[in-house]
């Protein structure tokens with residue numbers, strides 16, 4: 339499978355108007371779009387969703403906002419110490435479900451991953467002393483068992499490196515009800531954890547090569563960035579990825 343990118347590209351099966359037959363593929367590429375809250379991940383997914391042969395999986399936020407009538411996301415933002423473990427347990431389950439869904443196209447592009455749920459959000463709850471150590475340990479045991487026993491394939495992480503200030507402005511404009519009480523400080527903390535994980539390499543192991551895309555630019559400029567990085571993103575095995583301006 340090591341030359342699957344060459345086979346894929348030679349068959350132009352991921353070309354924008356290309357076609358493909360399942361028989362041409364012996365393995366698949368899975369890409370996770372990572373970034374802060376309101377950093378532009380969904381917009382990035384929507385751009386690539388127009389490309390043939392890409393399956394896009396947005397974060398299952400709707401499940402977190404309505405689990406049989408319970409809004410776990412809202413509960414967490416209202417009282418993080420009480421509800422963080424409840425939300426994170428369900429986030430971990432729903433992200434695992436996404437990672438293990440049968441593939442329906444040569445390339446899968448997911449919003450975030452089970453890794454960022456643990457390494458970014460759970461870590462932030464714990465380090466900000468809003469999650470009791472016992473809750474953190476239970477979630478950590480579950481997480482370690484999952485990544486030790488379940489095959490989770492990630493071939494590339496695309497990190498949308500957006501400043502907390504830009505995220506805050508976009509979050510306010512988006513007007514998601516549960517997030518109206520989110521302070522800039524929360525986004526600063528999430529940003530620093532992403533930087534420590536994917537840039538400084540001082541947090542936890544990184545499960546795949548990382549392509550960093552600075553994402554503070556306006557929408558039109560970002561769409562041009564995605565066009566410019568199309569090859570790097572959709573053929574990860576073509577060589578080491580580098581930071582893209």
Ligand SMILES: Nc1ncnc2c1ncn2[C@@H]1O[C@H](COP(=O)(O)OP(=O)(O)O)[C@@H](O)[C@H]1O
Pocket residue numbers: 373374375376377378379380381382508509511512553554555556557558560
């Ligand atoms: N480059 C950009 N410049 C300005 N606003 C943006 C940009 N990208 C996305 N937005 C807007 O910011 C909000 C968050 O974007 P979204 O793509 O949903 O981010 P995420 O999925 O990371 O939360 C949305 O209202 C979106 O329309």
Ligand SMILES: Nc1nc2c(ncn2[C@H]2C[C@H](O)[C@@H](COP(=O)(O)O)O2)c(=O)[nH]1
Pocket residue numbers: 374375376377379397399411414425426429454455456459460517
């Ligand atoms: N506490 C957690 N919150 C999470 C997690 N994953 C996402 N989220 C929140 C952050 C946002 O309010 C919303 C998703 O919005 P995006 O702007 O990031 O698409 O859900 C998590 O693991 N824990």
